[in-house]
Amino acid sequence: MRPLTPTSTAAIAVLASVASSSVSANTFPFPTPTFRYEPFSSLSTTSQNIAEEKLGYVEVTWNNHGLAPIEHTGWVGLSSNERDGASLLGHTQDTWDCFINHYEGYSWDDLAEKGVQTHFIELGWTQAHWEHTADTIVPTDARWWGQLTDNEKRAANGICYFKDNWDKHDMNPNPSFFPHPVPNFRYRPWDELDAVSQNVAANMMNYTEDKWNSLGT
DSSP, rough: OOOHHHHHHHHHHHHHHHHHHHOOOOOOSSOOOOGGOGGGGGSHHHHHHHHHHHHHOHHHHHHBTTOGGGGSGGGGGHHHHHHHHHHTTOOOOOHIIIISTTTTTOOOHHHHHHOHHHHHHTTTOOHHHHOOOOOSOOOOGOOOGGOOOOHHHHHHHHHOOOOOHHOOBBOOOSSSSSOOOOOGGGSSSSGOHHHHHHHHHHHHHHOHHHHHHHTTT
């Protein structure tokens, strides 16, 4: 095999750069609420108080996208106090519904009216999946961001997903030698958890007090 000439090597590098940028560039329908992708400790005291008191966040749920119960409610389902809190942080209805809720709080028909149903279809969703009556899972739900096709990534961008929130990047500090931050809360007895954490564990993860207190069950 003949070695590549410097010109050929440079051309390949340029092509690779172009290809990489076309795949990795994110294009969203609304401005990104960048504050939501900062660790809780980086927020101002005022923002932390708003997030906690009006939206029910704690540091752990803020630092893990999609973990807070409030994020599973669309804008129209929020109380006036919750909408006020979201607005004070910097959200609009569009950024909340797209970047935070990803339209989860809306019906299949609502998705069509909002112009995002085609994005879900590209990602493998059907009405049956959306309404929890399908016998199969959505195939892309089992894939990391890097496993999505270019078309699937563009569809995901259309409902305000990108690598960090698709892969549910954990922003909690990781001072240990483990590859991911130690979930210290998991090693606390159930009765030492706050009400929000108990609610998340019970309603979103199907824990009972007995199961929580018996590691590995």
